[in-house]
Amino acid sequence: MMKSLKTNFTALLALTGASSAFAATPLQLTSDVYVERQTERADGTKKVTLEKPTLVTPGDSLVFVVKYKNVGTETASNFVVTNPLPAAVKFDGTSDGLEIVSVDGGKNWGILGNLRVAKADGTTRPALRSDVTHLKWNLNQPLTVGAEGKLIFRGVVK
Amino acid sequence: MKTRKLLRHRLDTGRHSIATALLTSCILAATLSANPAHAAGTLAGTDIQNIASATFDTAGGPVTIQSNTVVIKVDELLDVTVASTDPGDVTTSPGATGNVQTFRITNTGNGDEAFGLTANVANGGDDFDPTLQQIVIDTNNNGVFDAGVDTVYTSGVNDPVIAPDQSVTVFVITTTPAGVVDTNRANVSLNAVARTGTGTPGTSFAGAGQGGGNAVVGSTTAQATANGFLAVRATSVVLLKSATILDPFGGNRPVPGAVVTYSLVATVSGTGTMNNLVITDPIPVGSQYQTGTITLEAAALTDAADADAGAFTGTSITVAAGNVPAGQTRTVTFRVLIP
Numbered sequence: 001m002m003k004s005l006k007t008n009f010t011a012l013l014a015l016t017g018a019s020s021a022f023a024a025t026p027l028q029l030t031s032d033v034y035v036e037r038q039t040e041r042a043d044g045t046k047k048v049t050l051e052k053p054t055l056v057t058p059g060d061s062l063v064f065v066v067k068y069k070n071v072g073t074e075t076a077s078n079f080v081v082t083n084p085l086p087a088a089v090k091f092d093g094t095s096d097g098l099e100i101v102s103v104d105g106g107k108n109w110g111i112l113g114n115l116r117v118a119k120a121d122g123t124t125r126p127a128l129r130s131d132v133t134h135l136k137w138n139l140n141q142p143l144t145v146g147a148e149g150k151l152i153f154r155g156v157v158k
Numbered sequence: 159m160k161t162r163k164l165l166r167h168r169l170d171t172g173r174h175s176i177a178t179a180l181l182t183s184c185i186l187a188a189t190l191s192a193n194p195a196h197a198a199g200t201l202a203g204t205d206i207q208n209i210a211s212a213t214f215d216t217a218g219g220p221v222t223i224q225s226n227t228v229v230i231k232v233d234e235l236l237d238v239t240v241a242s243t244d245p246g247d248v249t250t251s252p253g254a255t256g257n258v259q260t261f262r263i264t265n266t267g268n269g270d271e272a273f274g275l276t277a278n279v280a281n282g283g284d285d286f287d288p289t290l291q292q293i294v295i296d297t298n299n300n301g302v303f304d305a306g307v308d309t310v311y312t313s314g315v316n317d318p319v320i321a322p323d324q325s326v327t328v329f330v331i332t333t334t335p336a337g338v339v340d341t342n343r344a345n346v347s348l349n350a351v352a353r354t355g356t357g358t359p360g361t362s363f364a365g366a367g368q369g370g371g372n373a374v375v376g377s378t379t380a381q382a383t384a385n386g387f388l389a390v391r392a393t394s395v396v397l398l399k400s401a402t403i404l405d406p407f408g409g410n411r412p413v414p415g416a417v418v419t420y421s422l423v424a425t426v427s428g429t430g431t432m433n434n435l436v437i438t439d440p441i442p443v444g445s446q447y448q449t450g451t452i453t454l455e456a457a458a459l460t461d462a463a464d465a466d467a468g469a470f471t472g473t474s475i476t477v478a479a480g481n482v483p484a485g486q487t488r489t490v491t492f493r494v495l496i497p
Contacts, residue, residue, distance in 0.1 A: 031210045031225040055362055056206070057235040057374050058199025058268050066210040066225060076214040076221075083210040088200040088232060143214065151210075157232060158200045 203369010
């Protein structure tokens with residue numbers, strides 16, 4: 001069964017300390033990674049479970065969860081979350097497709113279908129998921145006090 | 159070493175409403191793709207580090223924060239393939255030593271791994287079992303067996319350590335028993351096992367992986383076997399002797415004065431060529447060889463031991479028929495007189 005998504009409070013405390021240069025840390029941002037396992041039930045159907053990644057090998061499917069919450073006392077606006085993709089992970093999509101991506105290390109951004117990658121001969125080709133280096137979400141609603149949400153994307157260990 | 163990237167990119171495309179999808183719905187909607195057998199991939203021991211950052215504006219100005227860092231170590235996948243790289247059956251002959259069969263072992267896992275090698279010369283379903291002489295590792299990596307240069311393999315002593323996606327060529331050296339006949343085949347197989355461990359896919363060995371992680375058996379079960387075949391190519395010869403008699407009276411009785419024409423037909427069968435076939439026949443006691451009557455394939459030969467293929471030694475005739483391909487015959491004739 002799916003394990004509950006526990007907030008890593010230790011990390012949050014560390015985060016608070018690291019951000020003390022600001023007047024306050026009104027937002028919490030936490031990152032979790034799960035590995036997806038497929039097992040076959042007795043009747044032949046497949047069951048998919050998410051586990052804490054104790055064993056990860058090339059080809060495994062990972063689910064990344066970025067949670068955010070406004071724990072401050074004022075509304076945050078122009079809220080943008082960026083997640084560089086680990087080098088050993090190939091992007092495998094999001095559930096809602098609301099992200100924009102970069103295929104050049106974060107210089108240019110756009111919807112994946114609109115991006116192109118330069119080839120050695122000087123021409124370009126359409127960008128693929130395997131080209132993605134960064135993910136970004138632009139949330140156009142002000143994040144009011146207490147508001148929270150999560151961003152989910154999938155990857156495959158190269 | 160953890161690397162933290164601080165990204166301060168602002169909005170540059172259309173904005174979207176906050177995604178509120180639950181994790182469960184995400185999984186149900188996700189396409190489940192079967193994991194193909196990966197060759198190598200991310201090296202064992204590599205850390206996958208994930209960190210997210212966020213920027214936003216407050217009354218006090220823009221703020222950037224970072225999430226915690228999640229670190230996952232990539233474990234070692236134990237996978238191997240073995241293939242026979244001979245273009246076809248390796249030709250041998252009865253009693254031949256030093257048959258060389260070539261195999262390639264490829265580490266399809268993602269970590270450096272030592273592999274134990276075993277050759278099996280006693281497989282069923284074939285015609286004979288050769289004797290194993292040696293397993294030899296192609297140390298100079300030229301794909302060719304170099305006796306005295308390439309290293310003889312000893313299990314557990316010099317197990318080849320193969321890097322991810324790399325291959326090692328191995329030679330299996332065998333001897334063919336004397337009793338085999340043409341077209342006999344022998345299956346010689348080579349097995350490679352990951353020294354870290356084998357088992358059903360998913361079996362894990364805690365802490366045994368390269369780089370400090372675990373080692374996990376991959377889809378190949380961390381061992382593999384390939385078959386290679388020896389095929390006997392042998393020729394044999396059958397000599398058939400006949401005689402025709404011409405007596406002084408025009409008949410065919412063996413009376414004094416009769417001339418006997420002997421015909422020796424050598425038939426080569428099997429596969430390949432019989433080299434340096436020499437046909438000899440003693441002159442029957444009590445008969446007299448008629449000089450200059452040796453023929454090979456109806457062509458006359460001289461009696462002298464010279465460049466010509468025929469010779470009369472005083473007691474027998476001999477004809478060097480040379481190299482005769484299987485399926486062909488050579489016919490020698492000579493005549494004697496019954497005194």
